[in-house]
Amino acid sequence: MKTLIIGIGGMTNGGKSTLSKALQKRLPNSCIISQDTFFKDDSLVPVDSHGFKQYDLLSALHMDRMMEEVETWQDDPRAFKVSHNGVVQLLSEGVDQVYVLIIEGFLIFNYRPLNELMNKKYFLQIPYETCKQRRSSRVYTPPDPPGYFDGHVWPMYLKNRKEMEEMVTDLVLLDGLTERDKLLSSVLEDVTADIEAFSDRDDGNLPA
Ligand SMILES: Nc1ncnc2c1ncn2[C@@H]1O[C@H](COP(=O)(O)OP(=O)(O)O)[C@@H](O)[C@H]1O
Ligand SMILES: NC(=O)c1ccc[n+]([C@@H]2O[C@H](COP(=O)(O)O)[C@@H](O)[C@H]2O)c1
Secondary structure, three states: OOOEEEEEEOOOOHHHHHHHHHHHHHOOEEEEEHHHHEEEEEOOOOOOOOOOOOOOHHHHEEEHHHHHHHHHHHHHHHHHHHHHHOOOOOOOOOOOOOEEEEEEEOHHHHHHHOOOOOOOEEEOOOHHHHHHHHOOOOOOOOOOOOHHHHHHHHHHHHHHHHHHHHHOOOOOEEEEOOHHHHHHHHHHHHHHHHHHHOOOOOOOOOOO
């Protein structure tokens, strides 16, 4: 069975889940694993000296559980697809099916074991003002306290981004200000080309 793992990383509110959901709808036999669903319980997240909860760190996430979820997909992508969101589509007789996993989240490329599994890595970036604006209309659980964006989210983004750039060299940067449909079609075109190149080969490896 052939598999492809795509990472959709990026800044908070960069448009990761919007793009991932749209891609999943268009890619047959694809599933999404979202890093957001692996946040630790609030009681386990420490506060800094300013009283801000330290949510924008890898240590605020159950990354071990996230890896287990990815491994469950790798063990049997077909069964994972059926148990998570339904029907497996057979493309055409005699053609090897390619199962696609979309891993999305704001710190996916900062976690080396996850990073190493991805065939393609996209990173959605937006300017500071857009990020602050989009974030202000989103309600997290718990909600951002006053000053959280400038006091925690943005400084941690800068720190995490630096760390990511030291670890990862093959990122495809995407402009999160691009209109939704255009973003979708450019990534879809790229991924579809990979899938086609991949399904033509019989060694199970994605061409470089
Ligand atoms: N390409 C885009 N252009 C304009 N707004 C967008 C775009 N993609 C997402 N958004 C909006 O930005 C906000 C954050 O999007 P979301 O996909 O939830 O981001 P993320 O998963 O990266 O945190 C939402 O209000 C969403 O509707
Ligand atoms: N889902 C949660 O439990 C939770 C709680 C508090 C903050 N957050 C925020 O989620 C952000 C990451 O998710 P997004 O990339 O979807 O914005 C982080 O910046 C973090 O501050 C999430």
